[in-house]
Amino acid sequence: MSHVRVGIGLPNTIPGTPGALLVEWARRADTGPFSTVAVLDRLVYDSVDPFAALSAASAVTERVRLATNIAIGPLRSPAMLAKQALSVDALSDGRLTLGLGVGARRDDYAAAGVDRRTRGAVLSEQLAYLRGQLDESGVGPARPPVELLVGGASGAAFARVARYADGYAHGGGPPRAFGSAAARARAAWRDLERPGEPILWGQGYFALGDPDRGSAYLRDYYAFTGPFAEKIAAGNLTSARAVKDFVRGYEAQGCDELILYPTVADLDDLARLVEVLA
Amino acid sequence: MRVRVVGAGPSGLYLAILLKKADPAHEITVLERNAPDATFGWGVVFSEETLGALRDADYPTHLEITDSFARWSAIDIRYQGQVLRSTGHTFSAIRRTHLLDILQRRARELGVALRFDTEVAAEESAEDVDLVVAADGANSALRRAGSFGTTSRPQGCKYVWFGTDLVFDAFTFIFEQTEFGLFQVHAYPFDEHTSTFIVETTEQTWRRAGLDTMSEQDSIAFCSELFASHLDGHRLMSNRSVWLDFPLVRNRSWHDGNVVLVGDAAHTAHFSIGSGTKLAMEDAIGLANGFVRHPGSVEQALVDYELERQPVVDRFQQAAGDSAAYFGRVRHYQSLAPIQFAFNLLTRSGRISHANLTQRDPQLIRVLDAWFTATATGQTALPGSVAPPPMFAPLRLGEKTVRNRIVRVGGPAGGAGLVLTGLVAVSAEGRTTEDCPVMDDSWAPHVAGVHAAGALAGLRLGHAGRRGAVRSSGVDVALRAGWPLVSASPLRYAPFGAVPAELTEQGMERVRAEFVTAARRAAAAGFDVLELDLADGYLLASFLSPLANRRTDVHGTDRLRFPLSVVDDVRAVWPGVLAARLTATDWARGGLGVAEGIEHARALAEHGVDLVHVRAGHSSGTSRPEYRRGYLTTLSDRIRNEAGVPTLVGGYLTTPDEVNTVVAAGRADLCLFEPPPTPLEAVP
Numbered sequence: 001m002s003h004v005r006v007g008i009g010l011p012n013t014i015p016g017t018p019g020a021l022l023v024e025w026a027r028r029a030d031t032g033p034f035s036t037v038a039v040l041d042r043l044v045y046d047s048v049d050p051f052a053a054l055s056a057a058s059a060v061t062e063r064v065r066l067a068t069n070i071a072i073g074p075l076r077s078p079a080m081l082a083k084q085a086l087s088v089d090a091l092s093d094g095r096l097t098l099g100l101g102v103g104a105r106r107d108d109y110a111a112a113g114v115d116r117r118t119r120g121a122v123l124s125e126q127l128a129y130l131r132g133q134l135d136e137s138g139v140g141p142a143r144p145p146v147e148l149l150v151g152g153a154s155g156a157a158f159a160r161v162a163r164y165a166d167g168y169a170h171g172g173g174p175p176r177a178f179g180s181a182a183a184r185a186r187a188a189w190r191d192l193e194r195p196g197e198p199i200l201w202g203q204g205y206f207a208l209g210d211p212d213r214g215s216a217y218l219r220d221y222y223a224f225t226g227p228f229a230e231k232i233a234a235g236n237l238t239s240a241r242a243v244k245d246f247v248r249g250y251e252a253q254g255c256d257e258l259i260l261y262p263t264v265a266d267l268d269d270l271a272r273l274v275e276v277l278a
Numbered sequence: 279m280r281v282r283v284v285g286a287g288p289s290g291l292y293l294a295i296l297l298k299k300a301d302p303a304h305e306i307t308v309l310e311r312n313a314p315d316a317t318f319g320w321g322v323v324f325s326e327e328t329l330g331a332l333r334d335a336d337y338p339t340h341l342e343i344t345d346s347f348a349r350w351s352a353i354d355i356r357y358q359g360q361v362l363r364s365t366g367h368t369f370s371a372i373r374r375t376h377l378l379d380i381l382q383r384r385a386r387e388l389g390v391a392l393r394f395d396t397e398v399a400a401e402e403s404a405e406d407v408d409l410v411v412a413a414d415g416a417n418s419a420l421r422r423a424g425s426f427g428t429t430s431r432p433q434g435c436k437y438v439w440f441g442t443d444l445v446f447d448a449f450t451f452i453f454e455q456t457e458f459g460l461f462q463v464h465a466y467p468f469d470e471h472t473s474t475f476i477v478e479t480t481e482q483t484w485r486r487a488g489l490d491t492m493s494e495q496d497s498i499a500f501c502s503e504l505f506a507s508h509l510d511g512h513r514l515m516s517n518r519s520v521w522l523d524f525p526l527v528r529n530r531s532w533h534d535g536n537v538v539l540v541g542d543a544a545h546t547a548h549f550s551i552g553s554g555t556k557l558a559m560e561d562a563i564g565l566a567n568g569f570v571r572h573p574g575s576v577e578q579a580l581v582d583y584e585l586e587r588q589p590v591v592d593r594f595q596q597a598a599g600d601s602a603a604y605f606g607r608v609r610h611y612q613s614l615a616p617i618q619f620a621f622n623l624l625t626r627s628g629r630i631s632h633a634n635l636t637q638r639d640p641q642l643i644r645v646l647d648a649w650f651t652a653t654a655t656g657q658t659a660l661p662g663s664v665a666p667p668p669m670f671a672p673l674r675l676g677e678k679t680v681r682n683r684i685v686r687v688g689g690p691a692g693g694a695g696l697v698l699t700g701l702v703a704v705s706a707e708g709r710t711t712e713d714c715p716v717m718d719d720s721w722a723p724h725v726a727g728v729h730a731a732g733a734l735a736g737l738r739l740g741h742a743g744r745r746g747a748v749r750s751s752g753v754d755v756a757l758r759a760g761w762p763l764v765s766a767s768p769l770r771y772a773p774f775g776a777v778p779a780e781l782t783e784q785g786m787e788r789v790r791a792e793f794v795t796a797a798r799r800a801a802a803a804g805f806d807v808l809e810l811d812l813a814d815g816y817l818l819a820s821f822l823s824p825l826a827n828r829r830t831d832v833h834g835t836d837r838l839r840f841p842l843s844v845v846d847d848v849r850a851v852w853p854g855v856l857a858a859r860l861t862a863t864d865w866a867r868g869g870l871g872v873a874e875g876i877e878h879a880r881a882l883a884e885h886g887v888d889l890v891h892v893r894a895g896h897s898s899g900t901s902r903p904e905y906r907r908g909y910l911t912t913l914s915d916r917i918r919n920e921a922g923v924p925t926l927v928g929g930y931l932t933t934p935d936e937v938n939t940v941v942a943a944g945r946a947d948l949c950l951f952e953p954p955p956t957p958l959e960a961v962p
């Protein structure tokens with residue numbers, strides 16, 4: 001069993017998080033046991049843009065990787081997405097991991113003026129662009145290939161992982177659910193004859209100081225999923241034991257990198273997590 | 279808490295019992311449209327694990343249920359006039375009315391109000407109570423009132439649920455061939471006097487036999503006569519026994535507000551895995567436990583219940599779907615030898631494998647293994663024979679013998695019987711990437727190395743077609759400066775890919791010649807197996823798929839024409855084993871379906887192909903594969919048994935047990951074995 005690296009989410013999608021707190025969060029994460037600082041992406045919500053958040057983080061960190069996990073690719077044109085990603089990668093001296101998916105919200109697409117029905121095809125095109133066309137497009141800064149992850153749960157998503165990406169970004173859930181998705185990612189990898197193994201990323205939510213506040217945030221953030229919001233809130237890791245079991249469970253399923261996202265934007269909660277992981 | 283339970287089936291009654299037990303202050307009413315002693319069906323089977331859960335949840339009912347069980351440990355398979363008995367299983371069964379009677383009495387004793395002959399309408403308000411439980415079965419009316427994301431569609435065959443006064447001493451499967459087609463029976467005892475006797479057949483056979491227009495009496499008479507030799511003078515009994523479709527019910531969410539679904543209202547599992555009652559009662563346990571964990575909050579309890587139960591139910595529905603599909607195509611297995619037919623049947627749902635059966639029924643596995651190896655080597659197994667597991671049995675292919683059933687790509691052999699190369703192109707134009715080798719005269723040392731390791735050497739030969747000129751990193755990312763591509767039609771494969779030219783007759787002539795030259799070189803290098811690539815969206819595959827072939831000439835109407843002409847020309851000069859990678863289905867809307875894939879396999883076999891390597895998807899860049907474990911196995915099974923051609927299958931088979939199960943069941947002859955890396959092998 002290989003060792004799982006643990007990364008930390010920035011509170012960029014927790015409404016009302018002050019910019020200074022976001023930056024301080026990243027700075028402290030860099031000193032902590034974390035491998036990565038990661039962000040989520042939502043358009044129609046009180047949240048900070050993922051690439052802006054990572055740019056800020058890059059200025060106050062030296063060690064950690066910076067990841068979108070995931071950014072909703074189709075909301076941006078391929079060239080604009082590439083520009084943002086390459087910029088963060090340049091600012092951070094090559095520390096970006098670009099996770100992309102189609103997202104789940106209609107209103108994000110409506111607000112961006114993008115047709116949601118073709119999102120899968122558009123994401124494929126974006127990935128093909130990032131992997132190929134980009135280097136003859138003149139869109140810079142010129143960078144070596146950025147590490148790419150793709151998320152999603154459909155067969156087409158797994159095929160996209162194997163066709164274009166370096167690994168798979170799972171959307172969250174109990175370790176067992178991650179394990180079955182990971183098996184699909186590996187199967188797709190073999191199916192498309194990629195050498196080696198896909199990198200496997202998982203994620204979870206935590207609230208160690210004020211669980212109720214954390215769960216209330218999750219209910220709000222996932223309100224668009226209807227009845228599933230409650231299930232996601234029920235999965236919030238609210239005790240040291242829950243966090244430890246979760247990390248152990250993901251490790252047992254072969255997860256390479258596990259991102260724990262805060263649900264309360266409070267530096268004390270970050271400190272509590274550091275303590276639990278110590 | 280005030281609770282209204284609609285439906286006094288196993289799930290509704292058991293939930294009422296558990297909730298009332300947990301807190302006698304709950305006011306619980308169960309409403310049932312039928313009379314207390316009227317229900318559908320006969321007896322139902324339980325499995326061992328369920329019983330443990332029932333004991334912990336409510337000991338008194340557990341005691342009564344288990345006291346009235348019929349128990350046995352054998353499965354009989356009556357096939358082609360033979361009876362095969364597998365032992366070491368554990369079954370128990372109970373009459374449905376008796377189970378309900380036990381549950382009704384216990385519920386009353388605890389103070390649950392039971393109201394029979396009371397039909398509840400979907401519109402009935404849920405506001406006067408804290409919780410409404412929709413335990414009203416697969417055709418739930420309550421479900422229609424809420425928003426649960428329900429899907430319900432017929433699954434598997436037509437069936438009719440009879441009883442009989444013949445007491446079987448095993449779970450008995452009976453297969454009877456008739457002039458109309460195959461009929462099968464699932465029968466098992468459930469008390470000292472009676473057995474369940476479910477008759478099943480495909481809709482086509484059912485219609486051909488005229489059962490669609492027969493009266494209930496005539497249909498009993500038909501079945502009684504058909505199975506007379508098995509019924510041994512006993513009779514079939516009806517309990518509103520009419521021919522039905524089994525509905526596969528799924529719900530995205532199992533609760534809406536304070537209405538919650540349990541049992542068949544939430545999910546069904548095809549009766550051929552006998553788990554519906556078990557799942558229904560376990561739902562009740564899960565839901566009652568939800569209220570123990572969250573006494574104050576209905577919503578939290580319902581969320582907990584769903585989180586606990588949905589993953590379990592998903593697995594059972596998956597297995598049940600596989601089992602139902604098996605019985606839907608079992609007519610195609612009528613040429614399997616009885617022992618193999620039995621093993622195939624026992625492993626149909628993926629829950630039992632070669633390894634599990636080795637534990638449960640070591641004799642059956644010993645006989646199976648001995649039969650398998652004997653058959654593979656052209657001998658007859660003598661009583662008492664032993665043999666290694668099926669994956670180590672040799673396979674005769676044409677003039678060659680593969681030493682075992684394991685296939686590797688690349689190398690080293692690592693114990694495999696056959697080592698295939700990666701794609702080798704017939705020409706520079708036919709390469710995928712710049713690194714893709716073009717067939718030349720350099721392969722003899724490779725072949726010698728593989729032979730020295732004891733394996734056969736196979737060459738995968740192809741022309742990438744419109745999937746050519748791509749980068750080595752990733753897949754299908756076009757090279758900056760590629761080369762001209764050809765395909766059946768001028769359609770690009772992936773975004774930013776080059777548009778291929780439509781292959782002309784002249785081009786076809788050239789490609790055929792390239793395949794022939796390459797085949798001659800393969801023979802000269804000493805390869806044993808030549809695998810032509812007719813899959814994965816490459817040039818030959820592009821002719822086969824309606825997604826890639828939009829031609830208006832003869833190749834558009836006869837999509838096999840060009841690929842078969844290549845096969846013919848190669849067959850004429852290639853002396854060894856000829857294999858072909860073939861797309862069984864495109865997994866895409868408007869694409870090639872399985873039925874046509876099977877036709878293609880049959881055509882290849884007729885043109886001298888000895889082995890079909892079953893592939894799927896990738897005819898276009900937008901296929902939707904379903905990457906679950908062993909995702910190609912059923913396709914291989916269908917090609918092997920319906921087209922009658924030996925198959926090789928991959929699909930991420932990672933354990934020896936999977937390989938043993940696949941080959942022993944006759945789902946494939948060879949398996950691509952792809953174990954994941956393990957740190958164990960890093961330890962010297």
Ligand SMILES: Cc1cc2nc3c(=O)[nH]c(=O)nc-3n(C[C@H](O)[C@H](O)[C@H](O)COP(=O)(O)OP(=O)(O)OC[C@H]3O[C@@H](n4cnc5c(N)ncnc54)[C@H](O)[C@@H]3O)c2cc1C
Pocket residue numbers: 284285286287288289290309310311312317319321322323324396397398399413414415416418419420437439476540541542543547549552553554555556557558
């Ligand atoms: C052929 C066949 C064989 C099977 N064999 C097995 C087996 O061997 N083992 C096994 O475990 N399972 C088996 N099952 C499955 C099993 O019968 C069901 O899964 C199980 O009965 C589900 O229990 P339930 O309480 O959810 O629903 P049900 O048993 O269907 O009970 C629902 C109840 O609700 C009542 N009802 C419906 N609508 C209303 C309404 N509007 N108002 C009031 N009452 C209403 C009905 O009359 C019924 O009593 C089999 C099923 C079939 C079809």
